[in-house]
Amino acid sequence: GAVVSQHPSWVICKSGTSVKIECRSLDFQATTMFWYRQFPKQSLMLMATSNEGSKATYEQGVEKDKFLINHASLTLSTLTVTSAHPEDSSFYICSARTSGRLQETQYFGPGTRLLVL
Amino acid sequence: KNEVEQSPQNLTAQEGEFITINCSYSVGISALHWLQQHPGGGIVSLFMLSSGKKKHGRLIATINIQEKHSSLHITASHPRDSAVYICAGINFGNEKLTFGTGTRLTIIP
Numbered sequence: 001g002a003v004v005s006q007h008p009s010w011v012i013c014k015s016g017t018s019v020k021i022e023c024r025s026l027d028f029q030a031t032t033m034f035w036y037r038q039f040p041k042q043s044l045m046l047m048a049t050s051n052e053g054s055k056a057t058y059e060q061g062v063e064k065d066k067f068l069i070n071h072a073s074l075t076l077s078t079l080t081v082t083s084a085h086p087e088d089s090s091f092y093i094c095s096a097r098t099s100g101r102l103q104e105t106q107y108f109g110p111g112t113r114l115l116v117l
Numbered sequence: 118k119n120e121v122e123q124s125p126q127n128l129t130a131q132e133g134e135f136i137t138i139n140c141s142y143s144v145g146i147s148a149l150h151w152l153q154q155h156p157g158g159g160i161v162s163l164f165m166l167s168s169g170k171k172k173h174g175r176l177i178a179t180i181n182i183q184e185k186h187s188s189l190h191i192t193a194s195h196p197r198d199s200a201v202y203i204c205a206g207i208n209f210g211n212e213k214l215t216f217g218t219g220t221r222l223t224i225i226p
Contacts (some may be wrong), residue, residue, distance in 0.1 A: 002140050020121075038158075041187075042218075043216040043217065043219060044205075044216045045216075046213055061154075079196060105150075105162055105165045106150065106162065108159070108160035108161070108162060109158040109159075110157075110158070110160075111157075111158040111160070
């Protein structure tokens with residue numbers, strides 16, 4: 001099946017620093033990538049939808065200036081958490097979809113665990 | 118607002134038992150993903166279905182569109198099946214996923 005990787009798998013940083021998370025589709029071109037956040041014992045929450053070459057669409061309540069998303073190519077999307085604070089500590093997961101067809105399967109990355117001290 | 122509800126929230130069973138996890142969804146959901154999340158957090162898509170039934174190994178997923186209900190079955194369960202199983206509805210039109218709260222399955226040897 002299609003493979004999606006994320007880097008880093010975990011990161012610890014000090015409050016106020018910025019953290020970049022990469023999401024790559026390894027063996028297919030991803031027209032759309034999604035970024036999710038999951039707090040402990042909670043369900044995944046969609047943060048934003050990213051289409052290659054265009055601006056990301058953010059969900060209500062997600063600050064676009066704090067969570068910068070860049071989808072520069074069909075195989076790479078990045079999420080940058082700017083000026084991270086302890087409340088940003090979470091598990092961040094990306095997924096990628098292969099085409100623009102409706103109901104296409106999403107392939108999930110392994111996730112990045114962020115801890116902000 | 119599209120909604121997805123799962124049951125049970127937690128399920129503990131003996132190895133070998135037949136497992137059923139249920140998912141109900143609201144109008145506006147056009148298809149469903151069944152996902153498996155292991156303790157490390159990684160998510161694997163098990164099935165995506167919009168009608169009928171799909172089978173992969175010991176896993177079977179069914180969906181009843183009229184009743185807006187889907188089930189995930191595991192036959193001959195094994196401890197390695199222990200994980201959180203998540204039902205996620207694909208929203209008609211924008212294709213965003215609405216996630217259920219997950220079912221934590223523990224299979225005891």
